[in-house]
Amino acid sequence: MNGLENESAFVEQLTDLQLALRIYVQSLLPGDPSGHDVTQQANSTIWRKRADFEIGTNFRAWAFSISRYEVLNYRKEQARSARLGFSEELNETIAEEMSTRSEDLEKRHEALRGCLDNLKPKDRELLLHRYNSSATLKDYSARSGRSVGGLKVTLHRLRSVLLNCISNRVATEEGRA
Amino acid sequence: MNRSDRSRLIDALIEDDISEADFLLLEAEMSIDPQVREEYYQRLELATLLETTLGSEVVPMPTSATSSWWSGARVMVAAAAVVMVLSLASIFWTQPADNGFAPVEKLAQGFGVVVGQVDAEWADGRLLADGDLLPAGELALVSGAAQIELFSGVSVIVEGAAQFEIVSPMEINLVAGKMRARVPEAAHGFLVNSPEGRVVDLGTEFALDVIDGQSVVHVLEGEIEWHSKDQPMQQLDGGQAIRFDANGDTEAMAADASAFIGIEEITARRNSSRVAQFERWERYTTDLQQDPRLVAHYSMDAADQWSRRLPNGVMSSATQVGEGAVVAAAEVADRWGRSGQALDFSPTGSRVRLVVPGEFRSMTFLTWVKINSLDRWFNSLFLTDGHELHEPHWQIMDDGRLFFSVKKNDNYDSAKGVQDKHIFYSPSFWDSSMSGQWLMVATVYNVDARETTHFLNGQVLSRETIPEEFLVETTNIGAASIGNWGMPSREDPAFAVRNLNGSMDEFAFFAAALSDEKITEIYQHGKP
Numbered sequence: 108m109n110g111l112e113n114e115s116a117f118v119e120q121l122t123d124l125q126l127a128l129r130i131y132v133q134s135l136l137p138g139d140p141s142g143h144d145v146t147q148q149a150n151s152t153i154w155r156k157r158a159d160f161e162i163g164t165n166f167r168a169w170a171f172s173i174s175r176y177e178v179l180n181y182r183k184e185q186a187r188s189a190r191l192g193f194s195e196e197l198n199e200t201i202a203e204e205m206s207t208r209s210e211d212l213e214k215r216h217e218a219l220r221g222c223l224d225n226l227k228p229k230d231r232e233l234l235l236h237r238y239n240s241s242a243t244l245k246d247y248s249a250r251s252g253r254s255v256g257g258l259k260v261t262l263h264r265l266r267s268v269l270l271n272c273i274s275n276r277v278a279t280e281e282g283r284a
Numbered sequence: 285m286n287r288s289d290r291s292r293l294i295d296a297l298i299e300d301d302i303s304e305a306d307f308l309l310l311e312a313e314m315s316i317d318p319q320v321r322e323e324y325y326q327r328l329e330l331a332t333l334l335e336t337t338l339g340s341e342v343v344p345m346p347t348s349a350t351s352s353w354w355s356g357a358r359v360m361v362a363a364a365a366v367v368m369v370l371s372l373a374s375i376f377w378t379q380p381a382d383n384g385f386a387p388v389e390k391l392a393q394g395f396g397v398v399v400g401q402v403d404a405e406w407a408d409g410r411l412l413a414d415g416d417l418l419p420a421g422e423l424a425l426v427s428g429a430a431q432i433e434l435f436s437g438v439s440v441i442v443e444g445a446a447q448f449e450i451v452s453p454m455e456i457n458l459v460a461g462k463m464r465a466r467v468p469e470a471a472h473g474f475l476v477n478s479p480e481g482r483v484v485d486l487g488t489e490f491a492l493d494v495i496d497g498q499s500v501v502h503v504l505e506g507e508i509e510w511h512s513k514d515q516p517m518q519q520l521d522g523g524q525a526i527r528f529d530a531n532g533d534t535e536a537m538a539a540d541a542s543a544f545i546g547i548e549e550i551t552a553r554r555n556s557s558r559v560a561q562f563e564r565w566e567r568y569t570t571d572l573q574q575d576p577r578l579v580a581h582y583s584m585d586a587a588d589q590w591s592r593r594l595p596n597g598v599m600s601s602a603t604q605v606g607e608g609a610v611v612a613a614a615e616v617a618d619r620w621g622r623s624g625q626a627l628d629f630s631p632t633g634s635r636v637r638l639v640v641p642g643e644f645r646s647m648t649f650l651t652w653v654k655i656n657s658l659d660r661w662f663n664s665l666f667l668t669d670g671h672e673l674h675e676p677h678w679q680i681m682d683d684g685r686l687f688f689s690v691k692k693n694d695n696y697d698s699a700k701g702v703q704d705k706h707i708f709y710s711p712s713f714w715d716s717s718m719s720g721q722w723l724m725v726a727t728v729y730n731v732d733a734r735e736t737t738h739f740l741n742g743q744v745l746s747r748e749t750i751p752e753e754f755l756v757e758t759t760n761i762g763a764a765s766i767g768n769w770g771m772p773s774r775e776d777p778a779f780a781v782r783n784l785n786g787s788m789d790e791f792a793f794f795a796a797a798l799s800d801e802k803i804t805e806i807y808q809h810g811k812p
Contacts, residue, residue, distance in 0.1 A: 114399060114415065115433050122437050122470060130332050134325065138300030158656050158720035191307045197315050204321060210329065219333050238331075238338040263295050270330055 117157050120166045121150070126212050131171055131205045135178045135198055139190060145181045149174035171206050214280070215273050222272035230265055237262060285313065290320060294327050395420065395453045396434035402553045403428035405444065415721055422449045425461070429545050429553075436471040440464070441545050464491040464504075464544040480528045481512035486519075491544040498529040502539040558812060562620050568809040573599045577648075577796035580605045580640060582766070584618070584789055585625040594636060605793075608636040613767065618789045619652055619722035619812045626789040627767070629664075630656060634783045635768035636791075640761035646797035647759060649678050649688075650726040650806065651766075652789040656719055658682045664782040665725070666791070668764045674756050678727060679782065684712035686738045686745065688727045690756045706754035710738035710745040722789065724807050730797035731757050737800070742807025744800060766791050 132149060133142035153170050160169055182192060193201065223231060236247050248255045285293075293310045296302040302310070313320045396418050406412060407424035418432060425444035432440045436453035446461020455475040456463070467474045467485045474485040476492055480499040483492060488506035492499060501510055502525040510518045512528055520526060525537040545553075573581055581597040594608035610627065613634035618625035627636070649666055661682050668675040673694055679687045689705045708727075726739040734755060738745040769782040790810070798806075 114397065115439070118397070118433055118435060119437060122435065126332065126336065130325075130329050133332065134328055137297050138302065140300065155716045155719060156657075191304060193311055194315070197311060200315075201321065204318075205325065208325065212329070212333075215329070216333050216337070219330070219337060223337065234334065235338050238334045259301075263292055266295060266327065266330055267291060269334075270326060273330070 113162065114157070117160065121153060121170070124167060124170055125150075126216070127167070128170060128174060130212075131202075132174055132178060134201050134205050135175070135193070136181070137191075137193065141181065141185075145177055146174070148181070149177040152177060168206055171202070175202050211277075214277055218273045218276035218280075219269065221276060222269050225272070226265070226268075230261070233258065233261060234265060285309065291323065291327075294320075294324050297324075298328055298331050395450045396432050396440075398430055399433050400431040400550060400554045401428060402430075402550055402557055404430045413721060417717065418450060420450065422447065422459070429550055431547065431550050434471075436474065437468045438471045438474050439466045439547065441547065441550055443545055458492055458494050460494050462491065462493045462544055464546065465489065466547065467506075480530060481510055484509040484511065491539075491541070493543070498527055500525060500527045500537070502541070502543070504539055504541050558620065561812065565810050568806075569597075572792075572806070573597050575794075576600055577794045577798070578792060579642075579644075579795045580638065580791070580793040582608050582636065582638075582791045583625070584627045584636075584791065585615075604642075605638065605640050608638040608766065611635050611637060616787050619654070621812075626654075626787050628787045629767035629784040630786065632783065633768070635664075636766040637763070638766065639763050640793070642760070642795075644759045644761070644795045645757060646731045646795075647676060647729045648726065648792075648794035648796060648798045648803075649676075650724065650790075650792045650794075650798075650803070652722055652724050652810065653784070653786055654720060654722045654789070655680070655714060655784070655786040657716060657785050658684060658714065659785055660782060662687070662769075662782045663784050663786075664765070664768045665784065665788075666764060666766050666793075667769045667782070668761055669769075672762070674759050675761060676729065676759060680714070680784075681709070684714035686710035686713065686725060686727060688729065688736060688738070690729065690754075690759055692754045692756055703754075706751050708736040708738070708746075708748050708750075710740075713738075713740045713745055722812065724810060726798075726803050726806075728797045728803070729759070731755065733797065739800075739803050739807075741811070742804040 128149065129142070129146050132146045133139075136142050136145065149170075153173050156173060160166065192198075223234070226234070233247070236242070237244070244255050244258050247253075248258055251258075253261075290310075290313065293302065293306050296306065297310060310320075314324060398412050398414055398416050398418055400414055401412070404412070405426045405428055407426055410423075412418070412430075425442055425446045425448075427444040429441060429443045432442065432450075434440065434450065434453040438453070440456065441464045442448060443462040446463065447459040448461065448463065449457040449459070451457055454471065454473065455477070456465075457477045459479065463476065465474065465476065465485065466489045467487060469487065472485060472487050476483045476485075478492060478494045478499040479497070480494075483490060483501055486507045486509060489504040490506075490508050491502040491504060493502075501508065501520065503520045503522050505522045507519060507521045510520060510526065510528070512532070514532055518526070523539050525539040527535045527537060569583075572578065578598050582594045583597055584594065592610040594610060596605050596607055598605070611633060612631045613627040613629050613636065614631055615624040616626050616628040617623045627634075629635070651665060653665070655663075658680060659682070663680040663682070665680065666676070666678040668677065671677065671691055673691050676688065676690045681687055686709065688708045691705045693704045713725075714723075724739075724741050728737045728739070729750075730736070731750075734750045734752075735747055736750055737747045767784045767788060
């Protein structure tokens, strides 16, 4: 294989890994909105180090280990911020478990789309508001006339419904296959 | 804590809406209970999938009645696919928000990579090497053709003369010229804008030709949507082509793939132009090897794999430099892509040993090098054993500067400010975005003009006068190593590890100061 084929194969692998990488980074930075930026930083580092990747070895493991380093870097930078972080040991466990998780994200993503389709319009609207707009729940509360506490409870219930729905769909599909 | 409390806390954690007490409680549970961690992973994954799926939808105003914004599964799935790719693109390339997180390392910037060029000439003398990131902003290809891979997975061939701008990995503005795009499934929804309208790709290959107030769209395979300003959207299938002009007139035609360079053709043309360039270089090298100023020339291909000897290619030199002995270095592809014709010095201890007898006056060192990373303080190009009087050392610092010195004094005392030599540094010429690219570096030590000049790819990097007190008029080399340091004079092993983390394809030493023009000429003939 020549260098150009390698390069485009690399881009393809990295593109395919985006969702998993994003989840991986965020799992080590619970609740931290900077997860996006750190993921992007990791992407950039992975791209620069592409010559170091040995073809035939585990790309996911390699990319995750670079990302882990980016997370550590970021946490070092943020050491003085008030944000709570997991203990080193827990982070270690999470990093290890996330690296070996074998969820079929594409399948679950597809299932999620179907599940969203079956929700009541009002519920879809709330989810869309939460995961799309930069406005706060408080704004939405004011506009929709529902209490913030009530919205939080509803969002939590909806997530649980969606998780169940995804599991069922994936299981049914696997049963058929 | 019961199960539903736990779930609620996990969501609160992910939503960044958790009290410190609850955080500690949950952290403790997660530390001991794999089931709690599993639920954390699942909920986090769901949150990310929701963000990805819903992230770029149009937000409607809150209503209590049934709203119609979400009509039909087909539209939704198509939209979700586009959204997924778009947000993927934004994960990749949005600038970090101002949240106090300052990246220590430099970000690579761009939306795609130039993977191959055939006679490509860019406007304003812009030089792009294969493997370079394509910058944002308008680009003009004066002539030739370039193949570009965007980070969305879209592969594009642009034919000059063309004027275009890569807006994002999912969008290109084509102001003028020809462009052919192959769009993988993951990048459906890819957009190309022309002055007359916009192509939305629904898969898999199309071409667009923009000239003087008209756009011609050819669908080579799959289907596209064409959106023009005042007219309803049109869907075109494979084999169809339509010409649109600024007045809104349209004309249906048959698609003509042969009017555009395809990937197969550009690859074939690239290979043949590379072969031609390679043959040109071979002829040039044969001439160069007869240059009486050349003392040592190694092409880094050990013809005899068993003895690991590199013959000195010089044909007419009066000096008696013999073959080089390869130690540890691995055979790798050279800059022309021929396997086993260059040496990789990254294995520990790698070097090429040689002996250069005799005395010299001015000197020129030149090599083709591919650097993986500069992870050592000093990264060797060519060093004499130890560090004796009148001997040169040529290496690269960890910050990307070229280093060249010739030792002048044996008795020195740095505490009193008396140095043993003057070090000629170039400005930093390398950063990690250049990792894996073949580069030609050269340094000229000119005793008569009393100056030292560093070169990168045939261009002067820096020129510095040799201070009178450090001028060495008679230089010598003796036993030396390419790609490493033979005999560290210090005990500190960390200081002594100097092998180059990279490959070399060609190494030349001239017992003379080559002119700037000659260095440029060698580069022009030797570049792949």
